[in-house]
Amino acid sequence: MFSFLRSLLEWPWLLLLNLWNHFYTFALWLQEVRQFYRYPPLIKADLLWMLDYALSSPFALSRKATQKEALPEDLTVYGETPWTTLETLCKDVGLNQEDLFVELGCGTGRNLLFVPLMFACKAQGYELVTRFVDKLRWLLHATQLDSSVEVFCQNWFEADLSQGTVFFLVGTCYSDEHLQLASDKLKEVAKGSRMMTVSWPLPEAEFELLQTKELAFSWGKGTVYIQRRR
Numbered sequence: 001m002f003s004f005l006r007s008l009l010e011w012p013w014l015l016l017l018n019l020w021n022h023f024y025t026f027a028l029w030l031q032e033v034r035q036f037y038r039y040p041p042l043i044k045a046d047l048l049w050m051l052d053y054a055l056s057s058p059f060a061l062s063r064k065a066t067q068k069e070a071l072p073e074d075l076t077v078y079g080e081t082p083w084t085t086l087e088t089l090c091k092d093v094g095l096n097q098e099d100l101f102v103e104l105g106c107g108t109g110r111n112l113l114f115v116p117l118m119f120a121c122k123a124q125g126y127e128l129v130t131r132f133v134d135k136l137r138w139l140l141h142a143t144q145l146d147s148s149v150e151v152f153c154q155n156w157f158e159a160d161l162s163q164g165t166v167f168f169l170v171g172t173c174y175s176d177e178h179l180q181l182a183s184d185k186l187k188e189v190a191k192g193s194r195m196m197t198v199s200w201p202l203p204e205a206e207f208e209l210l211q212t213k214e215l216a217f218s219w220g221k222g223t224v225y226i227q228r229r230r
Contacts, residue, residue: 025218028082036083036118045113045143052135058108065129075155076128077173078107080218081198083114086168088215092226093194095119095166102126102164104156104182109136109149111168116148123149124164126156157181161189172199172222186229193229201225 036042062078065071095101097120103111106125109132115123127133133153140146152159161167167189171179179200186195187206194210195202199222201209207227214221 021219024220025080028084028216028218032083035087039117041117041143042083042114045117045139045145046110048139048142049108049110049113052139053108056131058132061131062107062129065131069128069130071128072175072178074173074175074178075105079170079172080107081111081168081170082216082218083110083118085215085217086111086114087118088213089168089196089224089226090115090119090166092211092213093166093196095121097121099165100124100163101166101168102161104167104169106132106136106151108132109139109151112136112149112151113139113143113145116145117143121148125149125151126154126159127151128153128155157185161185164189164193166194166196168196170198170217170222172219174200189229191229195225195227195229197225197227198222202227206230 032046058078062076066073066076095115099121101115101119101121101123103123103125106112106127109125109127112123112125115121125136127136130153133151136151137146140149140151167186169182171182174182183202186202195207198217201207202225206229208230210226210228212226213224215224
């Protein structure tokens with residue numbers, strides 16, 4: 001009885017939180033529209049992405065895959081990086097057409113649509129949720145980006161990262177064990193590689209800290225650490 005009453009009292013707050021999140025993400029998207037909808041290829045990519053997920057929520061797909069495929073929960077939490085935030089970070093690290101941008105846990109792949117169109121560079125993404133990867137491959141074909149972007153349905157802890165020059169990783173929900181695995185794995189990247197990690201920094205013995213920033217994400221503000229492999 002007590003748990004029922006507690007759930008009943010929590011329900012209005014959960015509803016308000018959900019409504020706030022919808023308004024917040026809509027406001028972030030409006031910023032993207034103002035900043036990037038002057039570029040027809042980005043408009044096409046974004047509209048196709050929204051169409052592809054119109055009837056299948058990324059949150060629901062992520063939860064379903066985590067349960068059905070017994071994936072690590074902390075590695076499959078869904079969230080998006082606004083293009084406004086991503087552009088700021090890519091400019092900060094000097095991303096250019098000579099780079100290979102690698103997203104470690106690319107989710108729906110929305111960032112991998114943006115980077116080659118905005119910065120004319122190659123990109124790679126690693127993702128555990130099979131449905132996300134299948135949808136992204138369709139989007140890459142529809143936007144004619146399949147020659148610029150590679151996507152791998154695998155755990156990036158087991159990948160060869162030696163060719164990447166710019167890496168992006170959101171470690172906000174990673175367990176302590178996976179944060180340690182990530183730190184150890186990223187020591188394999190080439191010297192001079194630029195790293196952008198959200199919520200947690202890489203060890204300064206191997207990675208020079210260049211700057212930190214507080215930027216917007218779909219879940220709220222996050223601290224981004226920009227570093228370079230020594």
